[in-house]
Amino acid sequence: MLEIGTHIGAYTVQIARALSLYGDESYKCSVDISDVNSTSAKPWLANNASHSPREEVNLAGVGENVEFFYSPSLNFFYKLQTTNRKFGLIFLDVDHSSKAVYKEIALALNKLNPNGVILVHDYFLEMKIFETMAILFMVVTWM
Numbered sequence: 001m002l003e004i005g006t007h008i009g010a011y012t013v014q015i016a017r018a019l020s021l022y023g024d025e026s027y028k029c030s031v032d033i034s035d036v037n038s039t040s041a042k043p044w045l046a047n048n049a050s051h052s053p054r055e056e057v058n059l060a061g062v063g064e065n066v067e068f069f070y071s072p073s074l075n076f077f078y079k080l081q082t083t084n085r086k087f088g089l090i091f092l093d094v095d096h097s098s099k100a101v102y103k104e105i106a107l108a109l110n111k112l113n114p115n116g117v118i119l120v121h122d123y124f125l126e127m128k129i130f131e132t133m134a135i136l137f138m139v140v141t142w143m
């Protein structure tokens with residue numbers, strides 16, 4: 001699992017737990033442009049969370065295979081292209097602009113396992129249904 005946009009780690013922990021329930025202990029990572037685990041700034045407190053994303057996955061008992069990255073999404077994807085690493089689930093949940101999401105999808109497709117899934121959050125943003133359908137078409141035809 002690769003999550004782009006950690007924020008307070010709400011989905012990070014839930015996805016990691018769900019995968020763990022199905023016996024999937026594979027590598028998982030979550031990326032954010034902010035230092036979401038900063039022990040000095042403690043950004044999670046401003047969002048009414050009592051623990052950092054790192055603490056949340058540890059408390060849920062699924063932290064062992066979860067890694068957090070502090071990076072802009074595209075930089076992360078560019079670096080990822082130089083590795084052999086691929087994922088079964090890629091969750092794109094950052095700024096949600098079509099300009100950013102199109103680039104992320106193109107890069108994510110290259111890092112998806114066969115039969116893998118790309119999850120796109122808020123894909124009906126501003127009701128741009130044709131853009132949404134274009135993205136879905138790209139994903140389905142690629143698979």
Ligand SMILES: C[S@@+](CC[C@H](N)C(=O)[O-])C[C@H]1O[C@@H](n2cnc3c(N)ncnc32)[C@H](O)[C@@H]1O
Nearest residue numbers: 005006007010011032033034072073093094095
């Ligand atoms: C909607 S929140 C993510 C929510 C999270 N996936 C969850 O379900 O709890 C969006 C996050 O994306 C991060 N973000 C925004 N632009 C980004 C970028 N270009 N690269 C990486 N992260 C970015 C923000 O800092 C923010 O934490």
